[in-house]
Amino acid sequence: MSLKEQSIKGKIQDERLRKVSKLKVLLNRPELGALGGSILVFIFFGIIAGDTGMFSAYGTINFLEVSANLGIIAIGAAMLMIGGEFDLSVGSMIGFAGICIAIPAIYWGWPLWMAILFAFSMAVLVGYLNGILVVRTGLPSFIVTLAMLFILRGATLALTRLITGRTQVPGLRVLIENDPIAWIFSADAFKSLFVWMGNLGLIALRTDGTPLATGIPASVLWWIGLTVFATWILMKTSYGNWIFGAGGDKNGARNVGVPVNRVKTSLFIGTAVCATIYACVQVLDAGSADTMRGNLKELEAIVAAVVGGCLLTGGYGSAIGAAFGALIFGTVSMGIYYTEVDTDWFKVFLGVMMLIAVIFNNFIRKRVTENK
Amino acid sequence: MKTLKNFILAIAAWAVMSVSALATDVIVVSHGQANDPFWSVAKNGVDAACKDQGISCKYTAPGTFDMVEMAKLIDNAVSQKPKGIVITLPDAAALGKSVKAAIAAGIPVVSMNSGSDDFQSLGISAHVGQTEFEAGVGGGMKMKAAGGKKALCVNHEVGNVALDRRCAGFKKGFGGSVDILGTSNDPTEIQSAVAAKLGGGYDTILTLGAGLSGEAALKALEAAGKVGKVKLGTFDMSPGMLKAAAAGKVEFLIDQQQYLQGYLPIVIFSQYMKWGVMPAGVVMTGPGFVTPDNASAVIKWAAQGYR
Numbered sequence: 127m128s129l130k131e132q133s134i135k136g137k138i139q140d141e142r143l144r145k146v147s148k149l150k151v152l153l154n155r156p157e158l159g160a161l162g163g164s165i166l167v168f169i170f171f172g173i174i175a176g177d178t179g180m181f182s183a184y185g186t187i188n189f190l191e192v193s194a195n196l197g198i199i200a201i202g203a204a205m206l207m208i209g210g211e212f213d214l215s216v217g218s219m220i221g222f223a224g225i226c227i228a229i230p231a232i233y234w235g236w237p238l239w240m241a242i243l244f245a246f247s248m249a250v251l252v253g254y255l256n257g258i259l260v261v262r263t264g265l266p267s268f269i270v271t272l273a274m275l276f277i278l279r280g281a282t283l284a285l286t287r288l289i290t291g292r293t294q295v296p297g298l299r300v301l302i303e304n305d306p307i308a309w310i311f312s313a314d315a316f317k318s319l320f321v322w323m324g325n326l327g328l329i330a331l332r333t334d335g336t337p338l339a340t341g342i343p344a345s346v347l348w349w350i351g352l353t354v355f356a357t358w359i360l361m362k363t364s365y366g367n368w369i370f371g372a373g374g375d376k377n378g379a380r381n382v383g384v385p386v387n388r389v390k391t392s393l394f395i396g397t398a399v400c401a402t403i404y405a406c407v408q409v410l411d412a413g414s415a416d417t418m419r420g421n422l423k424e425l426e427a428i429v430a431a432v433v434g435g436c437l438l439t440g441g442y443g444s445a446i447g448a449a450f451g452a453l454i455f456g457t458v459s460m461g462i463y464y465t466e467v468d469t470d471w472f473k474v475f476l477g478v479m480m481l482i483a484v485i486f487n488n489f490i491r492k493r494v495t496e497n498k
Numbered sequence: 499m500k501t502l503k504n505f506i507l508a509i510a511a512w513a514v515m516s517v518s519a520l521a522t523d524v525i526v527v528s529h530g531q532a533n534d535p536f537w538s539v540a541k542n543g544v545d546a547a548c549k550d551q552g553i554s555c556k557y558t559a560p561g562t563f564d565m566v567e568m569a570k571l572i573d574n575a576v577s578q579k580p581k582g583i584v585i586t587l588p589d590a591a592a593l594g595k596s597v598k599a600a601i602a603a604g605i606p607v608v609s610m611n612s613g614s615d616d617f618q619s620l621g622i623s624a625h626v627g628q629t630e631f632e633a634g635v636g637g638g639m640k641m642k643a644a645g646g647k648k649a650l651c652v653n654h655e656v657g658n659v660a661l662d663r664r665c666a667g668f669k670k671g672f673g674g675s676v677d678i679l680g681t682s683n684d685p686t687e688i689q690s691a692v693a694a695k696l697g698g699g700y701d702t703i704l705t706l707g708a709g710l711s712g713e714a715a716l717k718a719l720e721a722a723g724k725v726g727k728v729k730l731g732t733f734d735m736s737p738g739m740l741k742a743a744a745a746g747k748v749e750f751l752i753d754q755q756q757y758l759q760g761y762l763p764i765v766i767f768s769q770y771m772k773w774g775v776m777p778a779g780v781v782m783t784g785p786g787f788v789t790p791d792n793a794s795a796v797i798k799w800a801a802q803g804y805r
Binding site for chain 2 (some may be wrong): 185188191413418
């Protein structure tokens with residue numbers, strides 16, 4: 127047996143590496159706390175609302191869809207946070223991107239796929255602008271993107287009223303049929319599986335015999351896909367290392383040759399593109415765009431990333447954690463409607479649940495990291 | 499480890515203490531948050547009706563005016579299998595899919611407040627609210643009864659179809675000559691536009707919004723010393739116009755009585771659950787008229803959250 131083969135089989139340990147057990151490696155991951163928090167949330171609602179239909183196929187799809195929508199932007203926000211910056215313009219970008227799809231498609235007669243590509247190119251432009259402004263001026267990204275939040279929201283309203291005279295643009299649903307790329311954002315997956323489960327009586331049916339939950343929404347697949355993609359970037363590529371470096375110690379990273387400015391700018395483009403994916407899913411699902419869409423989503427995205435284990439100071443975090451953070455947020459925000467809590471208390475309940483999840487998460491992480 | 503244990507115990511205790519969820523009879527999904535003064539009154543109507551009818555209800559609304567989130571709340575309501583769902587319908591395009599899914603799942607839906615033009619196309623049987631044209635007709639008839647011959651309808655949002663309908667309805671109910679005065683939504687401009695028109699022999703003015711154009715028109719009348727000689731009526735309510743009505747300066751305020759928009763759908767479902775009866779078409783909650791006779795009572799009830 128050659129030396130190479132032996133080392134592959136793990137028989138020869140590289141003496142330069144410290145021995146760490148697999149379990150400990152797992153326990154040290156930033157997403158562990160969010161995973162624990164998710165389990166806690168599910169146990170909570172399992173006890174409180176287990177028999178209310180929350181965990182029926184239709185109810186599950188519904189809270190997964192809310193989680194997925196948030197997850198899509200939370201992953202972008204998490205990567206940027208690991209890179210040491212914030213993007214507060216995400217929510218406004220969602221509204222802006224929605225209008226960038228709807229106005230060309232409805233008022234200018236563009237094919238839908240062209241309008242979608244247009245929205246994505248606007249996203250790259252906005253993200254690039256955010257990035258350049260932050261790295262060139264050296265101002266905190268908090269301020270620069272807060273300004274962008276107002277600019278984009280204002281421009282969305284002003285342009286929409288200018289072109290259409292109203293604030294909602296309906297009528298997109300008919301355009302989705304026969305469009306070559308719209309299905310990527312709007313089609314349900316595993317439809318036949320749901321029909322099969324419906325026929326077996328496993329899930330609820332409509333009065334016409336088709337299943338109430340028609341399939342896995344595209345947004346859920348985007349959520350999972352983006353999580354896998356972002357995790358691969360962060361863990362397996364040198365670009366991923368640069369992100370951690372740029373967020374952890376900007377000067378140190380620069381000294382070892384990391385193009386910090388380029389990394390940060392690309393991450394801003396990433397958050398804007400994620401916001402546009404969100405907008406595509408939402409606009410094509412609802413069949414209309416509205417200037418107020420995405421309001422306050424930037425804060426939810428940051429909450430999800432932080433619940434998912436990202437540090438506000440940068441340099442630490444994970445995309446899987448952010449995905450679980452979004453799951454916690456989505457499950458709690460939909461789950462409250464299944465409890466007997468008067469909805470006047472909704473935000474108190476949401477805040478308390480978020481706080482518990484973060485404290486629990488923090489507690490687990492501390493225990494684990496102290497046990498080295 | 500001890501902290502963790504205590505923590506889990508605390509959570510478990512909380513979980514047990516909260517009333518275990520019972521099946522909800524009626525779920526209300528509205529676009530209006532309970533912290534909006536208008537919607538707070540509607541929610542009080544829901545709460546009172548559920549108590550009176552002895553059924554369990556839930557009032558839900560998205561955190562911001564977000565139709566996609568509202569559609570999710572409707573989906574959420576469907577998966578709880580209630581005996582009925584009450585919705586508002588401000589954007590039929592965005593909510594249509596969820597409403598249709600609810601009806602397809604065998605859950606009856608009643609709409610209220612907004613959506614009187616769209617509810618039937620989605621398969622909803624009954625709508626509880628005020629239709630603009632009919633409310634205008636009611637206002638016109640009242641002005642005619644007060645002896646009006648020549649009226650001015652002040653439209654502060656030219657191009658808003660709902661406001662056009664109010665004026666058209668007013669014209670039909672009034673019978674006499676009605677001129678439409680298009681203005682901007684700037685109160686100063688409305689006041690001077692109305693003042694300029696006062697020489698034209700009008701004996702009646704209808705404004706389409708209380709706080710904005712109603713109060714501006716009243717100022718114009720006061721400045722010209724024509725309060726009472728020219729009769730003023732308005733759509734909607736505002737504290738200023740309510741006070742003016744109590745003082746006898748305003749003929750009437752047209753109130754869509756959103757308390758009933760919360761209350762009546764619950765009564766409809768309560769009866770539907772018992773005997774399967776359901777009204778068809780629009781159940782009108784307005785026009786309700788606030789006049790100098792009842793204005794002071796309305797001011798009192800508004801303070802208690804019923805008007």
